[in-house]
Amino acid sequence: MDQFSDRIEALLERVQKAPRYTGGEMNTAVKPWDSVKLRYGFCFPDTYEVGMSHLGMKILYGLVNREPDQVCERFFMPWTDMKELMEQEDVPLFSMESRHALYDFDMIGFTLQYEMSYTNILAMLKLGRVSVRSADRGRDEPVVVAGGPCAFNPEPLADFIDAFMIGDGEEVTLQVTAAVRDWKPTGAPRRALLETLARIPGVYVPAFYDVKYNADGTVASVTPNCEAAPERVRKCVVTDLDSAYYPRAFPVPYTEVVFDRIMLEIMRGCTRGCRFCQAGMLYRPVRERSLETLRSLAMDLERATGYEEISLSSLSSGDYSCLPELIRALMKDMERERVSISLPSLRIDSVLKESLEETQKVRKTSLTFAPEAGTQRLRDVINKGVTEADLIEKVTDAFSSGWSSVKLYFMIGLPTETDEDLDGIADLAQKVVRCYFSVPKDKRAKGLRVTVSASSFVPKPVTPFQWCGQDTQESLKRKQAYLKEKLRAVKGVNFNYHTPELSYLEACFSRGDRRLGRVLEAAAARGCMLDGWSDLFSFENWMAAFADAGLDPDWYAYRTCGKDEVLPWEHIDSGIDRRFLRREYDRAQRAEVTRDCRQGCNGCGLQRWKGVCACADAGHV
Amino acid sequence: MRMLATFEKSERLRHIGHLDIMRAMQRALRRSGLPVAYSNGFNPHILLSFASALPVGAAGTCEVMETAMAEDVAPEDFLRRMNAALPPEMQLSGARAVDDRHPALMSLVRAARYEIRIRDAEAAEAIRTALPAYLEQAEIVTDRKTKSGIKPIDIRPLIHELTMDGGVLRTELALTETLSCKPSMLLKTLGECAGIGEPRALVVRTRLLGEDADGRLVPVEEL
Secondary structure (H helix, E strand, O other): OHHHHHHHHHHHOOOOOOHHHHOOOEOOOOOOHHHOOEEEEEEEOOOHHHHOOOHHHHHHHHHHHOOOOEEEEEEEOOOHHHHHHHHHOOOOOEOOOOOOEHHHOOEEEEEOOOHHHHHHHHHHHHHOOOOOOHHHOOOOOOEEEEEOHHHHOOHHHOOOOOEEEOEOHHHHHHHHHHHHHHHHHHOOOHHHHHHHHHHOOOEEOHHHEEEEEOOOOOEEEEEEOOOOOOOOEEOEOOOOHHHOOOOOOOOEOOOOOOOOOEEEEOEEOOOOOOOOOHHHHHOOOOEEOOHHHHHHHHHHHHHHHOOOEEEEEOOOHHHOOOHHHHHHHHHHHHOOOOOEEEOOOOOOOOOOHHHHHHHHOOOOOOEEEEEEOOOHHHHHHOOOOOOHHHHHHHHHHHHHOOOOEEEEEEEEOOOOOOHHHHHHHHHHHHHHHHHHHHOOOOOOOOOOEEEEEEEEOOOOOOOOOOOOOOOOHHHHHHHHHHHHHHHHOOOOEEEEEOOHHHHHHHHHHHOOOOOHHHHHHHHHHOOOOOOOOOOOOOHHHHHHHHHHHOOOHHHHHHOOOOOOOEOOOOOEEOOOOHHHHHHHHHHHHOOOOOOOHHHOOOOOOHHHOOOOOHHHHOOOO | OEEEEEEEEOHHHOOOOHHHHHHHHHHHHHHHOOOEOEOOOOOOOEOEEEOOOOOOOEEEEEEEEEEEEOOOOOHHHHHHHHHHHOOHHHOEEEEEEEOOOOOOHHHHEEEEEEEEEEOOHHHHHHHHHHHHHHHHOOOOEEEEEEOOEEEEEEOHHHEEEEEEEOOEEEEEEEEOOOOEOOHHHHHHHHHHHOOOOOOOEEEEEEEEEEEOOOOOEEEHHHO
């Protein structure tokens, strides 16, 4: 702590938003540095405000710190002003807790939530004085690992990460920390450790795989070059979520972060099968926590944090099997503490009127609905099993129960989309506005606000749309302008959209291969970082980086992949069968919906893994 | 019942703003399990006030707060349970129960004592040299930001005491709801007088003072 603390304190007087770097939050007390055998630096490759809102980090932070001989401390990406000062004053990236340098840790782990955070990983390694390339790291340098949803296509980061952990982290993280702890004092070479790691189920060591390419640039093969490495790395699944580790205390930031509340993960996975949705595939199968466990967690977390709000979090909270009972129980438990309960990611077909009425007793925030597409045809293509009648019914309910603010999420650039589908978005927004005015004036809340958000579709690995090329930037821009014009005429509607350049790069990296590591290095060298922040995003620098690397971004983003093409991530076994994805792709072309797999197994592939998916074990196949 | 308490805002937390510290204290009250009182009304909140907002960038060793309990609580219990619910950087040092007629803390504050560590040794030396001349001045005029714009203010009568000990300035400055001298005003004018501009410094507020029945300045928490 003393090594850099004075210099850090001096820097903090010169930066904006110093509270990002101060640490000392409740529930972050550290262990004495020399009292442990393994020091794990958990790195969130974005700013403090974003990272501290992330549930996975809270889980893994608590998990590792529960081990008596291990410590986990946090690192975030500093903002540009702080980064420049640190470089100037020779202060390395330091941890929030003990302010030790990144290079002092035995193992450092990045969570991969978003492709556009990849340059931050390079920047953080460099600032932390850890060799950026895996191949360059010496015996005493930290072992660099990564996990999270983007690890299902780890290839663009293969040059920089020693080992990826694929899938649920609760079990594999401790297997990996234990392996590093045990290896450290042995004096065995780094390669010996990597071999040990490669033998842990769910761990992917990219250096142990050779990638061959075809003349047309597509991948010909990915083959292990080391006997410790399996042909395919199978993702980790926590089969019993109810008994899996969940923290009973969270760090409580001083400054407001994006999600500043208790996050209670009520279930993991989703059975809906929306064809664009990567999370819906990656987090299969659905696993729920029991009512009793959730009540006990909520009580403990409330006592440990003092938060005023709990949000039930999952991909599709409305599908939780006893949601009304849970909400009723939590409201009763939390009444004395005056905790409000919020339900994010409500799916419009599962918002029970009953639970709506119960949540409003506490607070009326804005309601979010995600029809995703403007017409029934396109919603069928993407398998979003939601109808206009559903939406109208739920929105009317909400307006007559006192809500006046509604957010509608859509995507543009979806496969098979035409202008008719865009008209459908405007039409739906118009109908929502009409719903509001159809509620008698004395029964509805004042101040109608309908926010229409249109994000640009990005094809993601391990989805039925993984073969689809992305819509071009020109086309997306035209569609945005078209929608803007259409929505201008609708009173009470606000229209939001993202810059298509960012979505284009996301598409490059989400489906990218190992060669893109060169682009990341070139982009980092050109100063690309914090690209998710529009004020820092420079598309020109990225295009120059692709040119430096001699790679064509259009080829990555726009190309429709061949039916039999080897996709760069297929040696990572997500459990989802390629044939299932292809079947779904074909059905999408015909606008055929596929049922929710709670109604019967659709054979996504998980049924092959004994004891993993309840629906398959029940013999629905 | 109302509870007065003194607490520390440690050096590490000095960049955390007043409202964020307030919220952290409210959350600690919630964590403590103490019978805290909430306001009435549509959006009930914990009744908590600080005697004075500490400027962003300043630490405080003896800040004063006041909160209300729905039931009687022994000050020792309050202290113990709050300290268990607070991070090491924000511990309470004392607590005292007061009755409902006790005036609002904010209205009691008249002055504050500070220790100001000048970061740079050369700057500290220049200030030490300039100090007698600085205090000799009949008036020390600087800018004050008000709602209606920047206005001149004479801070000389607001400086009750100013000495230097090593690289550390010790001072007592007027602090009321209407007329105050902020440490930054002192540093700016002192730096100008020494011909070095405003020096970089670590400001620690060590006491909040109020007036007792005999017109003497005593710690606010003792009134």
